[in-house]
Amino acid sequence: MLLWITFFVVGLTVHVVFFLSIFDIYFTSPLVHGMTPMTTPLAPPASRLVLIVADGLRADSFFTLLPNGSSTAPYLRAIIEERGTWGVSHTRVPTESRPGHVALIAGFYEDVSSVARGWKENPVEFDSVFNESRHTWCWGSPDILAMFAKGASGDHVYTHAYPAEEQDFASTDASRLDSWVFTQVKSLFQSAKSNSTLMASLLQDQNVFFLHLLGIDTNGHAHRPMSQEYQNNIGLVDSGVAELVSVIEDFFGYDGRTAFVFTSDHGMTNWGSHGAGHPSETLTPLVAWGAGVQTPHKVTGDQFYQDGYLQDWKLEHLRRVDLNQADIAPLMASLIGVPIPVNSVGVLPVLYLNNSDLFKAECMYTNAIQILEQFKMKKKQKKETTLSCVNLGLVYYHTYDRFSLGCSVVLGFVGWTSYVVLVILKTHTSLNMHPDILKQVCLNPIRNTHYVSELHG
Ligand SMILES: [Zn+2]
Ligand SMILES: [Zn+2]
Structure with missing residues (x-):
């Protein structure tokens, strides 16, 4: 019985240690701090950037044409055909809103240690394109906006979010969340006409406007991506973007x-969920156009991609430029000439840039140096940790026998003290004794014990 209890306790302990080791090894922050922000020394092509994120919009729902040959997003389809560059942005698991936005705007894949905090807070401070911008105006869900406002140093990131509890105002029609955002953006530009401070800020360069549109995601969860509600919401976003572009350009x-950059944080499965790594969740659309962005590139031959999507989406004739989600951060930073976020691991997608070879080369160089800075910092930290371990080892071996030697000395001293006490006692006791009696006691202590008791008595 005792054997089985011991076996059970040891088994449980071993499994608890194995379980905790996962957190200790993998759930650590990949971020390092203390790097210098890097900027390209040449004038950027754009003064401002508009980032539109259609939450939960999957690539095929956006690119696939309807049975009648029309598009669910005719305005953005025309942009792909006539004005911009397009591709698929590949996201990583977990395909959730927060890590998706962190990859897009900060350029790195979410710090896994934030899982323990439910992705609500910033467990580790990180840099972002918004933080590096002169001013950023954001509209959308409080969950997403809060983390970038909180992470920004200073007070140059302005958030306009509907109260979290009022997300229910769209319970009957989630696309109203998106209409709310478009209305707010228009009213900002309207109010600037009578607000000289706002007007002056808006006219500065290195500004970002970020629209987070939650309607498509909410409709996808409620009605699934094949539903009319999801499709209609894509149409609403498309016409909203068309109007927004004309308001801003005017x-x-x-x-x-x-x-302009239009993309999504993650996709959605046919049954209305996301979080895992199915292509319906990881493939998101990307359309970029405007200042500094490459115009459509007609292709006559085969394209590099063998996944069949080009044929499905009827886009074989236009160059497709895929990228990893985090690559969008250095692209946005290069377009408006702000430093690439210091923690970014994104690689600048040069094919999206419409600029001189010198500008592209300088941007790539800045990108390389910026990633190298992180490598150097990580190396320095590891070196310091290793050196401190080596120093600890040196101290350990230097003082290796100090304890046993100390014990020996203490024991020796105790022995010596005892000997001294004994000698003193012996000497003092012999002073009160008659030499003959003492002699007899010493010669035959057992036989003559009564003499000793007599003496003491
Ligand atoms: Zn999302
Ligand atoms: Zn969702």
Whole structure:
């Protein structure tokens, strides 16, 4: 019985240690701090950037044409055909809103240690394109906006979110969340006409406008991506973007200095979920156009991609440029000339840039140096940790026998003290004794014990 109890306790302990080791080994922050932000020394092509994220929009729902040959997003389809560059942005698991936005805007794949905090807070401070911008105006869900406002140093990231509890106002029609965002953006530009401070800020360069559109995701969860509600919401976003572009271009006097990026944080499965690594969840659309962005590139031959999507989407004739989700961060930073976020691991997708070879080369160099800075910092930290371990080892061996030697010395001293006490006692006791009696006691202590008791008595 005792054997089985011991076996059970040892088995349980071993499994608990194995379980905790996973957190200790894998759930650590990949981020390092203390790097210098890197900027390209050349003038950027755009003064401002508009980032539109259609939450939960999967690539095939966006690119596939309807049975009648029309598109669910006719305005953005026309952009792909006539004005911009397009591709598939490959996201990583977990395909959730927070890690998706962190990859897009900060350029790294979410810090896994934040799982323990439910992705609500920033467990580790990180840099982002918003933080590096001069001003960023954001509209959308409070869950997403809060983490970038909180992570930004200073007060140059302005958030306009509907209260979390009021997300229910769209319970009957989630696309109203998106209409709310478009209305708010338009009213900002409208109010700038009577607000000189706001007007001055808007006219500066290195500004970002971020629209987070949650309607498609909410409709996908509620009605699934094949539903009419999901499809209609894509149409609503498309017409909203068309109107937004005309409002912005009109506001800035058609100066041709605005860059636009339209994408999604993750996709969605046919049954209305996301989080895992199915292609319906990891493949998201990307369309970029405007200042500094490459115009459509006609292709006559075969393209590099063998996945069949080009044929399915009827886009074989236009160059497709796929990228990893985190690559969008250095692209946005290069377009408006702000430093690439210091923790970014994104690689600049050069084919999206419409600029001189010198500019592209400088941007690639900045990108390489910026990633190298992280490598150097990580190496330095590891070196310091290793050196401190080596120093600890040196101290350990230097003081290896100090304890046993100390014990020996203490024991020796105790022995010596005892000997001294004994000698003193012996000497003092012999002073009160008659030498003959003492002699007899010493010669035959057992036989003569009564003499001793007599003496003491
Ligand atoms: Zn999302
Ligand atoms: Zn969702």
